[in-house]
Amino acid sequence: MCPPLAFDVRKRPFDHGERRMNWLVKTFTSSIGKKQVMAVTGLSFCLFVTVHLMGNLTIYAGKDSFLSYVDRLHSLESLVAVAEFGLIFFAVLHIGMGLFLFLENRRARPVSYAVEESAGGRTIGSRTSPYTGALILIFVIVHLIKFRFVDKMTINDFVILSNTFADFGFWTLFYVAGVIVVAIHVSHGFWSGFQTLGISHPKYMPFVERLGIIFSLIIGIGFASIPVFVFLSL
Numbered sequence: 001m002c003p004p005l006a007f008d009v010r011k012r013p014f015d016h017g018e019r020r021m022n023w024l025v026k027t028f029t030s031s032i033g034k035k036q037v038m039a040v041t042g043l044s045f046c047l048f049v050t051v052h053l054m055g056n057l058t059i060y061a062g063k064d065s066f067l068s069y070v071d072r073l074h075s076l077e078s079l080v081a082v083a084e085f086g087l088i089f090f091a092v093l094h095i096g097m098g099l100f101l102f103l104e105n106r107r108a109r110p111v112s113y114a115v116e117e118s119a120g121g122r123t124i125g126s127r128t129s130p131y132t133g134a135l136i137l138i139f140v141i142v143h144l145i146k147f148r149f150v151d152k153m154t155i156n157d158f159v160i161l162s163n164t165f166a167d168f169g170f171w172t173l174f175y176v177a178g179v180i181v182v183a184i185h186v187s188h189g190f191w192s193g194f195q196t197l198g199i200s201h202p203k204y205m206p207f208v209e210r211l212g213i214i215f216s217l218i219i220g221i222g223f224a225s226i227p228v229f230v231f232l233s234l
């Protein structure tokens with residue numbers, strides 16, 4: 001005869017590993033979990049573009065200030081490596097979850113409404129966010145090829161900037177159009193991210209919405225002014 005079990009498996013003590021696993025599975029499989037992942041990663045990108053814009057605006061103080069900012073950035077090698085790894089990881093999550101939600105919505109509502117309501121939170125930013133998101137991916141890939149994956153031993157960032165925006169041609173238009181798309185995407189993403197994370201109190205939401213618009217205008221105008229400034233100051 002079998003001896004009785006030392007403990008009843010149904011009454012196991014707390015298994016933290018299993019609970020963490022359940023939480024992870026729930027986060028990545030439920031719609032709200034996916035939205036939360038998008039909110040955290042999206043708001044982190046907002047932080048990144050803010051820091052990136054602040055760094056790039058040193059161009060207004062002249063070539064030396066801009067190059068000393070770039071040198072300082074490159075001297076923080078390991079910090080930059082961690083940030084880059086984080087950006088790639090967050091980009092994969094943001095794009096992956098976004099794609100899932102987009103396909104889920106399409107499956108739930110295969111035929112779009114005959115009349116798209118513009119009231120009730122439907123803005124250009126929210127209606128176009130999957131498409132502006134895809135355009136931003138293309139913009140960032142081209143931008144990285146142009147500015148990041150370049151042999152910086154033979155050319156510095158100021159020369160790349162000057163060469164890129166030397167005439168009011170394709171690249172200037174590409175960058176201005178690119179950052180307008182970023183601004184439209186962010187105008188929705190900013191408040192939507194806060195709302196998903198629970199800041200949906202009627203008292204604060206109009207403020208967060210206005211802040212999102214102001215933030216996207218600063219990002220759009222701030223970045224778009226750089227090619228124009230470089231072109232005019234050459």
Ligand code: HEM
Pocket residue numbers: 049052056070073080084087136140143144147148157175179182223224226227
């Ligand atoms: C006129 C607009 C912009 C200019 C002049 C600009 C300039 C630059 C420069 C000079 C670098 C290389 C820094 C280095 O030497 O390591 C860079 C990297 C980068 N930029 Fe931009 N940028 C612009 C807009 C944007 C926007 C709108 C985004 C995002 C939506 C973006 C995302 C990135 C990323 C992800 C990197 C790589 C960061 C790294 O690997 O450390 N940039 N940019």
